[in-house]
Amino acid sequence: xxxVISIIAIVLLSIFPDRKEPVxxxxxxxxMEMVLILPAVMILLGLFAVWVSKExxxxxxxxxxxxxxxxxxxxxxxxxxxPLYIAFPMAAALLKKGAxxxxxxxxxxxWACIKIPQEMVExxxxxxxxxxxxxxxxxxxxxxMAIFIExxxxxxxxxxxxxxx
Amino acid sequence: MNVTTVIINIIAVIGxxxxxxxxxxxxxxxxxxxxKSFIRMLPMVFIIITIxxxxxxxxxxxxxxxxxGEQSGMTGILLVGVVGAVLHIPALLxxxxxxxxxxxxxxxxxxxxxxxxxxxxxxxxxxxxIKELGKKxxxxxxxxxxxxxxxxxxxxxxxx
Numbered sequence: 001x002x003x004v005i006s007i008i009a010i011v012l013l014s015i016f017p018d019r020k021e022p023v024x025x026x027x028x029x030x031x032m033e034m035v036l037i038l039p040a041v042m043i044l045l046g047l048f049a050v051w052v053s054k055e056x057x058x059x060x061x062x063x064x065x066x067x068x069x070x071x072x073x074x075x076x077x078x079x080x081x082x083p084l085y086i087a088f089p090m091a092a093a094l095l096k097k098g099a100x101x102x103x104x105x106x107x108x109x110x111w112a113c114i115k116i117p118q119e120m121v122e123x124x125x126x127x128x129x130x131x132x133x134x135x136x137x138x139x140x141x142x143x144x145m146a147i148f149i150e151x152x153x154x155x156x157x158x159x160x161x162x163x164x165x
Numbered sequence: 166m167n168v169t170t171v172i173i174n175i176i177a178v179i180g181x182x183x184x185x186x187x188x189x190x191x192x193x194x195x196x197x198x199x200x201k202s203f204i205r206m207l208p209m210v211f212i213i214i215t216i217x218x219x220x221x222x223x224x225x226x227x228x229x230x231x232x233x234g235e236q237s238g239m240t241g242i243l244l245v246g247v248v249g250a251v252l253h254i255p256a257l258l259x260x261x262x263x264x265x266x267x268x269x270x271x272x273x274x275x276x277x278x279x280x281x282x283x284x285x286x287x288x289x290x291x292x293x294x295i296k297e298l299g300k301k302x303x304x305x306x307x308x309x310x311x312x313x314x315x316x317x318x319x320x321x322x323x324x325x
Contacts, residue, residue, distance in 0.1 A: 023222035046199030
């Protein structure tokens with residue numbers, strides 16, 4: 001993939017040498033921004049991954065309910081503890097332990113899109129207005145979605161239960 | 166160098182200092198994880214930056230705005246939403262890409278839809294999600310996430 005892209009870039013630039021300057025300028029600007037911000041983000045990710053264990057998250061989220069549960073789910077989901085595929089088995093374990101479905105959905109969604117260091121990068125490239133608006137809308141709609149999914153699943157399960165009895 | 170960069174680097178340094186003061190072994194483990202994920206991400210960083218470079222250098226802004234700009238309307242937003250849902254690139258790298266699209270005349274809605282579906286919906290991780298959480302929950306979560314991503318995008322387009 002990297003090879004293909006580089007070859008395309010080199011071929012395009014040799015056909016259109018007049019574009020070399022804007023392209024290399026952009027490459028330089030974006031590379032500099034990434035070089036200055038990425039190592040710090042990675043260090044924060046590493047620190048959280050080691051210090052906030054999966055067990056801690058499961059322990060706190062397992063017993064929380066109501067508004068407190070939702071807030072906790074957002075905070076624990078937003079902690080940078082790894083990629084989304086780590087969160088699925090955690091969510092499954094939590095469900096087995098009897099955690100609320102709505103909390104789990106909020107937790108997964110927060111995990112997916114409100115990672116703290118990640119948001120600093122979004123802030124850097126897209127500005128505070130964009131980030132604040134997108135995050136607050138996301139939180140509102142994720143909570144609505146979580147409650148809706150919980151009701152749907154409870155409803156379909158109760159229907160299965162009545163049909164069985 | 167802007168404020169965000171300075172702040173996040175300060176936080177990282179302070180975090181590291183506290184980590185080393187508390188438990189040197191754990192701190193080194195964190196650094197190893199950080200180094201590994203950084204190296205793993207590097208090729209993708211170069212790919213994204215090269216794509217941005219080519220995009221800004223070769224594709225005229227009116228082409229981009231025709232597909233994902235204000236005048237493309239709902240079709241543009243849905244198109245970008247689907248692309249975001251299918252693509253599997255780290256969210257960290259979607260932000261510079263999104264910024265370059267905005268610079269080139271993409272609408273706020275399209276960019277918001279892209280980031281939101283990219284982060285919330287995982288087409289590649291869907292089989293794993295189904296395995297762990299069941300078909301019903303996984304499909305509901307991903308499906309409804311797409312709808313709310315579009316709603317969020319439309320509201321953001323109207324406000325900003």
